[in-house]
Amino acid sequence: MITLSRRWLLSFAAVAGFGKLPIKISVVRADDGIESHGISAFGDLAYPSDFRHFRYVDPQAPKGGIFSQIGPDQLYNQNFLTFNSLNSYILKGDAAQGMELTFASLMVRSGDEPDAMYGLAAAKVRRSADGLTYEFFIRPEAKFNDGSQLTAHDVAFSLNILKAKGHPLISQSLRDFVGAEAGDDTQVVVRFAPKRARDVPLFVAGLPIFSRAYYATQPFDESTLKVPLGSGAYKVGRFDPGRYIEYQRVKDWWGADLPVSRGQNNFDVVRFEYYRDRDVGFEGFSAQNYLFREEFTARFWATRYDFPAVKDGRVKRDEIPDDTPSGAQGWFINTRRQKFADPRVREALNDAFDFEWTNKTIMYGAYQRTVSVFQNSDMMARGMPSAAELALLERFRGQAPDEVFGEPYVPPVSDGSGNDRVELRKAAQLLQQAGCVIANGKRVLPNGQPITIEFLIDEPEFEAHHTAFIKNLAILGIAASVRIVDPVQYQARRDSFDFDITIDRFGFSSTPGDSLRSYFSSQAAAMNGSNNLAGIADPVVDALIADIIAAPTRPALVTACRALDRVIRAGRYWIPQWYKASHWIAYWDVFGRPATQPRYFRGIPDTWWYDPAKAAKILRAG
Numbered sequence: 170m171i172t173l174s175r176r177w178l179l180s181f182a183a184v185a186g187f188g189k190l191p192i193k194i195s196v197v198r199a200d201d202g203i204e205s206h207g208i209s210a211f212g213d214l215a216y217p218s219d220f221r222h223f224r225y226v227d228p229q230a231p232k233g234g235i236f237s238q239i240g241p242d243q244l245y246n247q248n249f250l251t252f253n254s255l256n257s258y259i260l261k262g263d264a265a266q267g268m269e270l271t272f273a274s275l276m277v278r279s280g281d282e283p284d285a286m287y288g289l290a291a292a293k294v295r296r297s298a299d300g301l302t303y304e305f306f307i308r309p310e311a312k313f314n315d316g317s318q319l320t321a322h323d324v325a326f327s328l329n330i331l332k333a334k335g336h337p338l339i340s341q342s343l344r345d346f347v348g349a350e351a352g353d354d355t356q357v358v359v360r361f362a363p364k365r366a367r368d369v370p371l372f373v374a375g376l377p378i379f380s381r382a383y384y385a386t387q388p389f390d391e392s393t394l395k396v397p398l399g400s401g402a403y404k405v406g407r408f409d410p411g412r413y414i415e416y417q418r419v420k421d422w423w424g425a426d427l428p429v430s431r432g433q434n435n436f437d438v439v440r441f442e443y444y445r446d447r448d449v450g451f452e453g454f455s456a457q458n459y460l461f462r463e464e465f466t467a468r469f470w471a472t473r474y475d476f477p478a479v480k481d482g483r484v485k486r487d488e489i490p491d492d493t494p495s496g497a498q499g500w501f502i503n504t505r506r507q508k509f510a511d512p513r514v515r516e517a518l519n520d521a522f523d524f525e526w527t528n529k530t531i532m533y534g535a536y537q538r539t540v541s542v543f544q545n546s547d548m549m550a551r552g553m554p555s556a557a558e559l560a561l562l563e564r565f566r567g568q569a570p571d572e573v574f575g576e577p578y579v580p581p582v583s584d585g586s587g588n589d590r591v592e593l594r595k596a597a598q599l600l601q602q603a604g605c606v607i608a609n610g611k612r613v614l615p616n617g618q619p620i621t622i623e624f625l626i627d628e629p630e631f632e633a634h635h636t637a638f639i640k641n642l643a644i645l646g647i648a649a650s651v652r653i654v655d656p657v658q659y660q661a662r663r664d665s666f667d668f669d670i671t672i673d674r675f676g677f678s679s680t681p682g683d684s685l686r687s688y689f690s691s692q693a694a695a696m697n698g699s700n701n702l703a704g705i706a707d708p709v710v711d712a713l714i715a716d717i718i719a720a721p722t723r724p725a726l727v728t729a730c731r732a733l734d735r736v737i738r739a740g741r742y743w744i745p746q747w748y749k750a751s752h753w754i755a756y757w758d759v760f761g762r763p764a765t766q767p768r769y770f771r772g773i774p775d776t777w778w779y780d781p782a783k784a785a786k787i788l789r790a791g
Contacts, residue, residue, distance in 0.1 A: 202302075204295045208276065208374060209285040210367050210680040211723055216279065216287060216428075225280055225767040226432025226776050232418070234759070234779020237440040237459035239450055240266035241771075245336040246698075250445050250627065250656035251411040254392040258377065260336050260664065260698045262392030263657055265414045266441045271314075271399030272377030275305050275324065277429045280767025283679040286374050287429050290319060290400070294374075303359045303370055310423045313380050313400045321351035326381040328359065328373060334390045337698040339376070341687050345369045366683030366718040402434040415440045432763070435778035445656070447630040455484075457757060461773065464753040466630065467532035474755060483787050486755045492768055494546035495748035498539055498674035500624070501702040502742060505666055505694070508614055512570075513603040515741035518622075520596035521641040522744050525585040531633055536747035540579050541734050542688075543677065545750050548730035550577040550738070557728040561716055562735070565709045570739040578738040580745050587637045588644065596645055612646030622649040625668040627659035664698045672746075673702055679769075680723075681730065685714045689737065703742035710736055759784040 206218040222228045243249055245257055247264045254262030257269065276286035276294075288294070291305040311319040332343040345365035351357045359373055379389075383398040396405045402422050408414035416439045424430050442459045444450030451469055454462045455476045464470045478484040502509050502518065509515060524538050541549040554562060554574060562573055572578060583589040600606075604615035611619045622642065624635055635651050642649040654662065662668055675688060686693055691706040693699035713733040720726035752771060761780045766772055 202295050202297045206293050207285055207287040214285050215282050220428050222428055222431035225765045227763045228432040230432045230435045230778040232435050233437050235438040236436040236774040238461040240441045241463045244269055248656050251443055253410055255394055256392055258335050259390050263660055267416055270403040270416050271401045273400040274375050276374040280770040289424055289429055290378055301361045305357050307355050312423045313398050314404050314419055319400050320354035321357035323381045324357040324378055325349040325351045327379045330389050337696050338687050342372050342683050368682035411443055413442050433775050461756040467535040470753050471533040483758055485758050489752045491750050491752055494676050495544040497542040499746040500670045500744040501673055502670050503668055503704055505704040508620055511603040512741045513599040517596035517599040519580050519744050520592045522638050523583045523587050525583045526587040536749050539745040539748045542737055543730055543734055544748055548727050550731040550734040558732045561732045569709050569736055572739045573735045577735045588641055593644055607646050620647045623669045624651045625671040626653055627656050629653055682718045705742055759787055
C-alpha cells in the first residue's frame with residue numbers, strides 16, 4: 170500500500186474501552202465552572218490529577234542517540250518528498266516534516282484514551298458551566314528555547330494569529346473559536362461561540378505556542394527557512410532542504426519532568442530523510458543510512474526484506490496493531506468538474522476498478538477493501554439504518570438518495586480477472602443512463618465532449634496501481650492517463666483542486682467533530698487547501714455534520730456518524746482503495762521500547778530510546 174497523505178493531528182481510535190486502566194473523572198468544581206488537570210470531549214479522564222506518567226512509557230528510559238526515518242505522516246503544508254520552508258502552519262510553501270516537535274502546546278493527548286488531554290504549558294484549566302469559556306493557567310516554568318518566559322500573552326497571540334493567518338485547515342477548525350485574551354502572564358481566557366463544535370477546545374489546546382516577541386519582528390505568514398523560536402522538547406538542528414532535517418533535543422527543556430513528558434522525547438537527535446524515489450529510499454535503509462522504516466509498499470514487505478542484515482538479525486521486522494479508524498483511502502473524484510457531476514458516472518468508475526485483481530497481483534493479498542469514511546471503527550454504517558439513524562435521516566427524504574434509507578453502498582467484488590465483464594457491463598449501462606454514449610469509438614458526455622480522465626500523482630511507484638484500471642476505462646471508451654508531477658507542483662495543484670482524480674487518505678478521531686467540515690462541508694469545497702478534494706457541497710451532509718458536532722453523548726455521536734457515512738457513500742464521491750489495521754515496521758536493532766504500546770498512537774519515536782549496547786553490536790556486525 171502506498172499512502173500519499175495522512176493528516177493525523179486528531180487521529181485516534183474508535184471507542185473500544187481502555188484496557189486495564191480504570192476510567193476516573195478527576196475534577197474539582199471552582200466558582201461557577203469546573204477546574205481540572207485535563208479535558209476530553211465528554212469529560213472522561215483516565216488519569217488522576219497526581220499521575221506520574223502515562224502507562225505506556227518507561228519513565229526510566231535513557232536519553233541519547235539518534236532516531237532517523239522517512240517521515241510517515243505530514244501536517245498541514247508539510248511534504249513527504251521535499252521541503253523549502255520551516256513554517257509548517259500556513260498554506261504557502263512545502264514545510265519540513267517534524268516542525269511540530271519544536272513547539273509546546275497548552276495540553277497534550279493521552280495515547281490510551283480516545284481524546285483526553287493533559288497539561289503541558291497549562292498546569293490546569295477552568296471551564297465555565299456553559300462550556301463557552303476556558304481559562305488556562307500557564308506554568309511558571311514554561312519557557313522558549315532562548316530562555317525567555319512563555320506567558321499567557323504568547324498563548325493568546327498564537328491562537329488569534331492562527332485563526333487570522335494560519336493554514337486553512339487550522340482557520341476552518343477555529344471557526345467556533347471567538348478569541349483569546351490574557352489578563353496577566355499566567356492566565357489566558359479562551360472564548361467559544363454558542364453551539365460550538367465539541368472538539369474545538371481540544372484542537373485549541375493542542376495548537377503550537379509561538380513567541381509574541383519573536384513575531385513582532387518577523388512576518389508570521391511568510392514561507393521561510395529561517396529557524397523560528399520554539400518552546401518544545403526539540404529545536405531545529407542541521408538541515409539540507411529536500412534531503413534531510415535534524416531536530417536536537419533541548420537538554421534543559423522545562424517540560425521534561427512533567428507527567429505528560431516522562432519517558433518520552435528520549436533521542437538526542439530525531440532526523441527525517443527525504444527520498445523522491447521509493448526504491449532509492451529502501452536502498453538507503455538497507456545501507457543503514459537511516460535506522461527506522463515504516464513500510465507502506467506491499468511488494469517491498471513481501472520481497473525486499475531479504476538483505477543480509479535481516480537474515481543475521483541486525484534488522485528486525487514487526488507488525489504492530491493499529492486500532493485507529495483507518496479512514497478513507499482512495500481516488501477522490503473532483504465533482505467541481507462538470508464531467509463528474511452525475512453520480513452514475515462516478516459509480517461507473519467504481520465498477521471499472523478491480524480491487525481483487527490489484528490486491529492479489531500487485532499487493533500480495535495484504536489488504537482489505539475500504540468501503541467507509543469511518544473504516545475500521547464502530548462509526549461505520551452497516552446493514553439497514555437503525556431506528557436512531559432513521560430518526561436523523563427521515564427529514565431528508567426527497568433530498569438524499571433513496572439508497573440512504575437502505576443498505577449502504579459497498580463497492581463491487583470482482584471475479585479477480587482484472588476486467589470483470591459483469592462489472593464492466595454494469596458500468597456501461599450506468600454511463601448510458603447518464604447520457605454518456607459511444608460516438609466514433611469514444612465515450613462522450615451529453616454535450617458531445619469525449620470523457621477524458623487524468624490521474625494526478627507525485628510518486629512513480631503508484632503508477633502500477635492504475636494500469637489495469639485505465640485498461641478497463643478504455644474498454645468503456647474513456648481515455649485515461651496518469652500524470653506524475655514533482656512534489657511542489659502536486660501540492661499546489663492539490664491545494665487549488667486542479668485535478669480530475671487524485672489519491673488521498675484521511676482518518677478521524679473516535680470523537681470527530683469540527684474536523685469533518687474540512688473534509689465534507691460545502692464551505693470547505695470552495696476553500697483552497699481544504700481536504701474536501703471531491704468538492705462535496707450537499708446541505709444534507711452539512712446538516713449531519715452539525716448533528717455530529719451537537720451530539721450530547723458518545724452513542725449519539727456514533728449514530729450521527731453512521732448516518733453521515735450512508736449519505737457520503739451514496740454520493741459516490743470517491744473510488745475506495747484499501748486498508749490494513751496494522752503497521753509494518755522495520756528497524757536496525759539499536760533501540761529499546763516500552764513493554765506496552767499506546768493504543769491510539771504508534772508511539773514511535775515518542776516512547777522508544779537508543780540502546781548503546783545494541784548499537785555497538787550492530788556496528789561490529791556491520
